[in-house]
Amino acid sequence: MMGIKERGFRRLPEDLSLDLLVPEDNFYRRLEERIDLSFVRELVRPLYAGGGRRSIDPVVFFKLQLVLFFEDLRSERQLMDAVADRLSLRWYVGYDRHERLPDHSSLTRIRERYGLGVFRNFFERIIGMCVEAGLVRGEELFFDATKVEADAAVDSLAPRWFVEGHLQDLFEENAGEHEAGAQADRDAEESGPEDAEHVRRLPAAGDEDLIRANSASEDWISRGGAQDRSFKGTPGRERTADTRASRTDPAATPMRWSGSARKLGYQTHYVVDGGKSRIIFSVLVTPGEVSENRPMLDLLWRTAFRWKLRPHHVTGDGKYGTIENIAAVERSGIRAYLGLHEAGGRVGFFPKSAFAYDAEEDLYLCPAGETLKALGDAEGNRRRGRIVTYRAKGSVCAACDLKPRCTTNKNGRSLRRGPGDGHIDLVRAYMETEPYRRAIRKRKVWIEPLFAEGKLWHGMRRFRTRTLEKTNTEALLIATGQNVKRLLAFGGKGPKKLVRSAALRLPAGPLPDLARRSRGAHRRKRGVSLELFNKLERIRDHYPQVGDNGLSCDLCRCMAAAAARHGRWAATT
Numbered sequence: 001m002m003g004i005k006e007r008g009f010r011r012l013p014e015d016l017s018l019d020l021l022v023p024e025d026n027f028y029r030r031l032e033e034r035i036d037l038s039f040v041r042e043l044v045r046p047l048y049a050g051g052g053r054r055s056i057d058p059v060v061f062f063k064l065q066l067v068l069f070f071e072d073l074r075s076e077r078q079l080m081d082a083v084a085d086r087l088s089l090r091w092y093v094g095y096d097r098h099e100r101l102p103d104h105s106s107l108t109r110i111r112e113r114y115g116l117g118v119f120r121n122f123f124e125r126i127i128g129m130c131v132e133a134g135l136v137r138g139e140e141l142f143f144d145a146t147k148v149e150a151d152a153a154v155d156s157l158a159p160r161w162f163v164e165g166h167l168q169d170l171f172e173e174n175a176g177e178h179e180a181g182a183q184a185d186r187d188a189e190e191s192g193p194e195d196a197e198h199v200r201r202l203p204a205a206g207d208e209d210l211i212r213a214n215s216a217s218e219d220w221i222s223r224g225g226a227q228d229r230s231f232k233g234t235p236g237r238e239r240t241a242d243t244r245a246s247r248t249d250p251a252a253t254p255m256r257w258s259g260s261a262r263k264l265g266y267q268t269h270y271v272v273d274g275g276k277s278r279i280i281f282s283v284l285v286t287p288g289e290v291s292e293n294r295p296m297l298d299l300l301w302r303t304a305f306r307w308k309l310r311p312h313h314v315t316g317d318g319k320y321g322t323i324e325n326i327a328a329v330e331r332s333g334i335r336a337y338l339g340l341h342e343a344g345g346r347v348g349f350f351p352k353s354a355f356a357y358d359a360e361e362d363l364y365l366c367p368a369g370e371t372l373k374a375l376g377d378a379e380g381n382r383r384r385g386r387i388v389t390y391r392a393k394g395s396v397c398a399a400c401d402l403k404p405r406c407t408t409n410k411n412g413r414s415l416r417r418g419p420g421d422g423h424i425d426l427v428r429a430y431m432e433t434e435p436y437r438r439a440i441r442k443r444k445v446w447i448e449p450l451f452a453e454g455k456l457w458h459g460m461r462r463f464r465t466r467t468l469e470k471t472n473t474e475a476l477l478i479a480t481g482q483n484v485k486r487l488l489a490f491g492g493k494g495p496k497k498l499v500r501s502a503a504l505r506l507p508a509g510p511l512p513d514l515a516r517r518s519r520g521a522h523r524r525k526r527g528v529s530l531e532l533f534n535k536l537e538r539i540r541d542h543y544p545q546v547g548d549n550g551l552s553c554d555l556c557r558c559m560a561a562a563a564a565r566h567g568r569w570a571a572t573t
């Protein structure tokens, strides 16, 4: 028989509190218990006046931002609808059933009032919690960027001079309003009793110098990822963004998506720790036209100085491997495990990497084994930091079978070597080592899944806000949420993990004689466990000679078997 559900609702008892209605194992209970956000009141205190109407509690605002992230909501309006509907969300933000919730428009105002600086501080305070929980290693840093679609269509592109002129007009109008408001504030302050206190807080002469010096040194982070329009890219290639800008979102620039689709977008750059928790250290959104390699050094210095890190190496793909980046990273004592940027060579011809440089003889060896010698005053040019040209003999090249794949020049193939090429050779040497190959393999499973997570579950596929300041804020909130997830997942086990990792750390003394294990015992275990395999990998990193004379062949075979079984690294001994 078909059932018919009668609709009827009894009044809730008076003594039934919201706290009782939220299940004990609710996710937001865990979040409330683990993450104390009371620090945000201090963070935003300078932005509030001493008197007047009470504002929305900043803690409530930031809790709502976390709910926006965890529920994958696209707007503040949707957010407040969800909070009004769900008891657990009401409980988390601390509003009882009968209490009126903040209006969604207030949240937008508060976000604009706080600005990017407050959100960056919020992001960094959460990283601080991750550091305290022992989730950060800081020995290796991974760099990558992903394309994020802007909330604007390609059809909105117009001549840049028109868009910038229009914005300037708007800005001047607003500036007039701001100036009038500031003058009114000044008049009120002059007649107020707090005059002396205000004067005391003015910057002193020394501070002025400091402010001037600081404002002169601009980097990608301090200017919020904005493009430097004086920067010229590849000669002869005009960027669309130099002449055209979007009327909807002037900061978004045209990008090639997979296939031939052209959309307006941004690049979101992440710097991720190599520890198991994959904590995101830095986030920066730049216009789509900015290539990945350009903000890398600013992100690295900021991460290293802010968190007092001295990483052993940094890892990134070929887009990061420019001479400038590699030279700066190597000069600072960090290994540049970067792919090499081979752009610029002729398609179908041997790239420069096919030629081996012999530093002792100061010449290049070509794929046919012939030599390319330096032209002119090579030593003088090198001393002055100039480029040295190397050339093979025209007659040798003319008789060479490989010439169709090498050069069309009748004078022979030539190569140019600049001051940074020594660093490139160093990276080529790293490429032959297992730690380099392992770092590059690890990059794929370390940082790219974070972008996938952001895009699949947290709205990172397309920004919901416009302009650089707001998209940076949005990206910071997504990255903050991702770090909070790791803090909830791993943070509670901090001390235990520290003890365990200390126990697994290699002894400072001589290498234990692993080869003395009896062959029978080794066979009985039917291969090595993943822990042993990892330990052997670490030992091999520290003691390169182990692969040659420290381990028995059986053990090496077991390492290979364990690698294959666990789908991890390929054993190379």
Ligand code: SF4
Binding pocket: 366, 367, 368, 369, 370, 392, 396, 397, 398, 400, 401, 402, 403, 406, 407, 412, 413
């Ligand atoms: S063409 Fe000249 S430089 Fe090129 S492979 Fe042959 S000999 Fe060497």
